[in-house]
Amino acid sequence: MLKIENLKADIDGKEILKGIDLEVKPGEVHAIMGPNGSGKSTLCQVLGGRDGYEITEGSVTYQQQNLLEMDPEIRAREGLLLGFQYPVEIPGVKNIYLLKEAYNARRKHLGEPEADTFQFLTMVREKMQMMQMDESFLHRAVNSGFSGGEKKRNEILQMLVLEPRLALLDETDSGLDIDALKIVSEGVNHLRSEDRAIVLVTHYQRLLSHIEPDYVHVLTGGRIVKSGDKTLAEELERDGYQAIIEEAA
Amino acid sequence: MSAISRDTHYGQQAEQLDETLPGHLPQWLLERRRAAARRFVETGFPDPRDEEWKYTNVRPLTTKAFAAAERRDALDAATIAGHAPAGLEPIRLVFEDGHLRPDLSQLDPLPEGVQIHGLNDALREHPDFLQPHVDAVSHERFSPFPTLNTAFMTDGVLIHLARGVTLERPLQLLLYGNDDSEALWCHPRILIVAEEQAAATVLEHYVDAEGARGFTNVVTEIVAQAGARLQHYLLQEHSDTAYHVGNVFVRQHRDSVVTSHNVNMGGRLVRHDLNVDLIEPGAEIHLNGLFLVGGRQHADTHTRVHHSVPHTRSHEEYRGIAQGHGRGVFKGRVLIEEGAQKTDAEQHSANLLLSDKAEIDAKPELEIYADDVKAAHGATVGQLDAEALYYLTSRGIPRETARAMLVHAFAEQVLERMSLEPVREAMRDRLSRRLPGTIEGSIGY
Numbered sequence: 266m267l268k269i270e271n272l273k274a275d276i277d278g279k280e281i282l283k284g285i286d287l288e289v290k291p292g293e294v295h296a297i298m299g300p301n302g303s304g305k306s307t308l309c310q311v312l313g314g315r316d317g318y319e320i321t322e323g324s325v326t327y328q329q330q331n332l333l334e335m336d337p338e339i340r341a342r343e344g345l346l347l348g349f350q351y352p353v354e355i356p357g358v359k360n361i362y363l364l365k366e367a368y369n370a371r372r373k374h375l376g377e378p379e380a381d382t383f384q385f386l387t388m389v390r391e392k393m394q395m396m397q398m399d400e401s402f403l404h405r406a407v408n409s410g411f412s413g414g415e416k417k418r419n420e421i422l423q424m425l426v427l428e429p430r431l432a433l434l435d436e437t438d439s440g441l442d443i444d445a446l447k448i449v450s451e452g453v454n455h456l457r458s459e460d461r462a463i464v465l466v467t468h469y470q471r472l473l474s475h476i477e478p479d480y481v482h483v484l485t486g487g488r489i490v491k492s493g494d495k496t497l498a499e500e501l502e503r504d505g506y507q508a509i510i511e512e513a514a
Numbered sequence: 515m516s517a518i519s520r521d522t523h524y525g526q527q528a529e530q531l532d533e534t535l536p537g538h539l540p541q542w543l544l545e546r547r548r549a550a551a552r553r554f555v556e557t558g559f560p561d562p563r564d565e566e567w568k569y570t571n572v573r574p575l576t577t578k579a580f581a582a583a584e585r586r587d588a589l590d591a592a593t594i595a596g597h598a599p600a601g602l603e604p605i606r607l608v609f610e611d612g613h614l615r616p617d618l619s620q621l622d623p624l625p626e627g628v629q630i631h632g633l634n635d636a637l638r639e640h641p642d643f644l645q646p647h648v649d650a651v652s653h654e655r656f657s658p659f660p661t662l663n664t665a666f667m668t669d670g671v672l673i674h675l676a677r678g679v680t681l682e683r684p685l686q687l688l689l690y691g692n693d694d695s696e697a698l699w700c701h702p703r704i705l706i707v708a709e710e711q712a713a714a715t716v717l718e719h720y721v722d723a724e725g726a727r728g729f730t731n732v733v734t735e736i737v738a739q740a741g742a743r744l745q746h747y748l749l750q751e752h753s754d755t756a757y758h759v760g761n762v763f764v765r766q767h768r769d770s771v772v773t774s775h776n777v778n779m780g781g782r783l784v785r786h787d788l789n790v791d792l793i794e795p796g797a798e799i800h801l802n803g804l805f806l807v808g809g810r811q812h813a814d815t816h817t818r819v820h821h822s823v824p825h826t827r828s829h830e831e832y833r834g835i836a837q838g839h840g841r842g843v844f845k846g847r848v849l850i851e852e853g854a855q856k857t858d859a860e861q862h863s864a865n866l867l868l869s870d871k872a873e874i875d876a877k878p879e880l881e882i883y884a885d886d887v888k889a890a891h892g893a894t895v896g897q898l899d900a901e902a903l904y905y906l907t908s909r910g911i912p913r914e915t916a917r918a919m920l921v922h923a924f925a926e927q928v929l930e931r932m933s934l935e936p937v938r939e940a941m942r943d944r945l946s947r948r949l950p951g952t953i954e955g956s957i958g959y
């Protein structure tokens with residue numbers, strides 16, 4: 266589904282990603298862990314298609330296409346969705362409006378007719394219940410004045426509505442209290458299926474006890490220095506990154 | 515084409531006014547007109563060297579030999595029907611090329627104490643009633659255009675609300691430019707007088723047939739006596755080839771509240787001056803404005819609020835959007851005089867540039883001579899938030915649509931202040947049509 270080969274990327278002439286290799290197949294859940302500033306969000310944003318990065322080497326193939334040549338909106342419509350570490354506040358644009366435009370853009374892309382408003386709203390309400398979000402959030406401006414946890418729930422709500430093939434979740438668990446973490450994890454688990462893949466960026470083993478990953482990768486200094494199964498996360502939780510970084514050096 | 519000789523063209527036209535205008539003009543008006551015509555011939559059109567006209571060159575107006583449009587009565591009811599915001603159900607006066615069309619208007623039944631007269635009818639039937647209201651508030655301190663209006667005004671309306679009366683239904687003045695001939699002008703005069711505790715909502719709405727290129731030079735005089743409440747909507751949707759100069763003068767007495775919504779989306783060259791005098795304690799003005807310029811459009815708005823007594827309030831929210839080669843100007847002057855303690859004056863101007871070639875100048879101007887006042891102002895000119903744009907596109911929303919969504923969100927800060935939902939909705943719709951990128955449905959609002 267996704268194949269990253271020797272990906273190198275600069276910001277303002279400074280190399281942040283220094284040769285990333287990663288392959289994600291349908292049905293898999295990957296966790297990426299690593300110290301602050303190691304390049305996790307950069308990797309997510311490069312995959313999401315944000316401006317401002319210069320790809321100096323390597324390639325990214327997503328569903329047999331060159332991902333790096335696609336505009337962000339096309340990536341999303343092809344099913345690659347990014348959950349932001351810091352969801353953007355958009356005053357004046359209502360949540361429901363974003364959802365509807367995004368939903369219909371995807372349908373149009375797939376050659377399907379525009380959604381019936383009533384059915385759409387019913388579906389959205391169902392997903393909101395799952396995320397234990399009050400309906401009033403539909404009519405609030407996107408992320409504006411939302412608490413940290415509310416923003417993250419809102420990201421997952423978008424995922425549930427838009428049903429990505431590949432969900433990249435950048436620290437969706439940060440800033441959540443215990444109950445919210447459970448709700449968000451359930452939302453993510455709801456997305457799991459044979460033909461979908463999920464990549465989680467997280468600092469905490471906590472999340473991985475709710476969403477069991479197939480693979481865990483350690484990203485540090487712009488490289489994936491170690492990969493393993495879920496026991497790697499436990500190891501990290503116990504010993505910290507230092508041992509692994511030294512081992513890799 | 516070189517500049518028209520004012521002496522020969524406008525001077526002669528003014529001389530002939532007595533003959534060309536309806537024969538029932540009262541003497542006081544004739545004299546006032548002649549004096550105004552003489553003053554205009556002397557001063558002429560404003561010069562870009564004049565500080566008040568620094569950003570707006572009216573040269574396109576000076577090179578045409580304008581004359582009044584003939585009455586044609588070519589406009590039909592079907593065309594008109596398309597220009598009432600859906601669901602508004604206003605009472606209505608329709609003007610075609612500056613001439614009142616009573617047959618297309620509908621005023622009945624007006625509540626007792628409300629008088630609405632076409633200006634020409636008022637001149638003929640109630641000249642003495644009219645006299646104190648013409649030029650009661652208007653002045654020529656910042657612009658020669660009101661003078662020009664006095665000299666050449668042909669028609670318009672007098673709206674008079676007696677003490678304590680409320681006009682429940684909004685009144686729409688639909689001024690329709692139907693004749694697309696070259697160099698036509700009209701000088702509507704709109705007089706709104708609300709006595710003590712009276713209330714009304716008046717929409718001054720400009721629409722044109724496609725390709726109309728006339729010049730509208732309107733003067734609106736608003737008097738709100740003690741406790742009166744008025745809402746004035748100025749909706750300018752001229753064709754992109756038309757010229758529009760509007761001078762609004764507001765005088766407010768004790769505890770009156772006036773709200774002005776000024777939306778500019780059309781016109782090739784547009785200039786608005788809103789002059790507000792708060793002359794008794796408790797008077798409160800709200801000035802809300804939105805302009806959108808694109809192509810080669812130019813829109814310039816000057817607001818001037820004059821706080822001359824204690825305990826008055828002004829609140830101003832103006833927003834501008836420029837795309838293409840559009841050019842916008844906002845200048846907001848707030849003058850708080852020495853004795854005007856406890857004034858509460860707030861002004862915000864936010865502006866959005868959607869292209870490299872677009873330009874907006876925003877200049878707040880606070881002059882404060884009292885020491886115990888609350889005054890705040892801010893002006894910004896910026897671009898669409900790149901982060902927000904990326905966030906929306908990262909959800910699959912087409913870039914153009916995402917841009918339009920953000921522009922709408924920006925405009926909504928002004929539109930949401932309108933209490934008439936049908937007008938809000940109509941303006942959103944116009945905005946959509948003038949922006950690239952489609953927005954499906956209107957579920958967002």
Ligand SMILES: Nc1ncnc2c1ncn2[C@@H]1O[C@H](COP(=O)(O)OP(=O)(O)OP(=O)(O)O)[C@@H](O)[C@H]1O
Nearest residue numbers: 276277279281300301302303304305306307308350
């Ligand atoms: N616009 C920028 N200009 C310069 N450096 C940047 C810019 N954006 C990010 N960086 C740097 O790139 C490096 C990687 O940042 P990134 O956000 O990818 O880290 P991260 O692994 O997601 O960290 P965290 O765990 O704190 O979220 C950091 O050193 C950061 O300071």
Ligand SMILES: [Mg+2]
Nearest residue numbers: 305306307350
């Ligand atoms: Mg990060």
